[in-house]
Amino acid sequence: MSDTLTKIVVDCSTGAVEEVALTAEEIAQREVDLQAQAARKHEEEVAAAEAAVAKAALLAKLGITEDEAKLLLA
């Protein structure tokens, strides 16, 4: 792999394929995008973990297992 960040650009009107280095602005934007997506992913994981904890607490309160809950809902 090259150390230089590049993009492959295909001109669909001509079929020409060009590989060009990212500009400083594009590299900076890429970093911003990566951090934003990582933050969104973290929020999703936190929400999923909280849901799992709530589910386990409810099962414990009901005194049944997850399989038994599935049987009730089947």
Add this chain to the structure above:
Amino acid sequence: MANTFKAIATVTVGSGGASSIDFTSIPSTYTDLVIKLSGRTTNANLQDYLAMQFNGSGGTAYSHSDLTGNGSSAQSTIQTGLDRYYFTYVLNGATSTSNTFSNVDVYIPNYASSNYKSISSDGVPENNTTGITYTTLSAGLWSSTAAITSINFVASGSFVQYSTATLYGIKNS
């Protein structure tokens, strides 16, 4: 395959890798677009996400809902106000089985119309071990009346050699 599919352009990433793949000057002569992408990135995980942006236009115009499963659990998420259309867990990351690549299909009807653009997609990374992998179905919207003339794909890692993407135009679909 239906004869209404026409391959407009294909990209195969070379030995140097690529941090993004761009289809530009997309003709407006088709009714729909299809992208078939086979990808693997340098991201140091089993999977990586893929993000798609039209016409170099970010802002908050993208939204999508995902249904993701890993064989033992399923998760549904909705994301709105995004700068890109994000495909969750659809690319192979660097720690997945060597030399395996993911499959991603994207369908964009009425891409040249003056209405908002709907998007549907599915994707799955490959992993021939006991590690968890995912399959994801997504549907989304680009809230723009502009015709799609270019498509950019990025991931958190760089696309590795032999990753491919083909853009098809659909007529009479």
